[in-house]
Amino acid sequence: MKANKNIGCTVNECKYHAKKESYCSLDHINVVKHESRATNQEATDCGSFEVE
Numbered sequence: 001m002k003a004n005k006n007i008g009c010t011v012n013e014c015k016y017h018a019k020k021e022s023y024c025s026l027d028h029i030n031v032v033k034h035e036s037r038a039t040n041q042e043a044t045d046c047g048s049f050e051v052e
């Protein structure tokens with residue numbers, strides 16, 4: 001897994017996580033929201049997450 005230093009991530013349960021480093025290995029991710037209007041950080045998430 002090659003770390004993409006442009007996408008920091010601490011979700012090491014994800015199959016795209018770079019593991020030894022706190023980065024994503026994808027070239028691009030989708031950030032999504034769970035509410036029609038996001039008003040705080042908890043309303044957003046990584047839409048590219050996949051469990052290992």
Ligand code: SF4
Nearest residue numbers: 009014016017024046
């Ligand atoms: S896909 Fe999302 S959750 Fe998974 S490692 Fe990349 S940024 Fe983190």
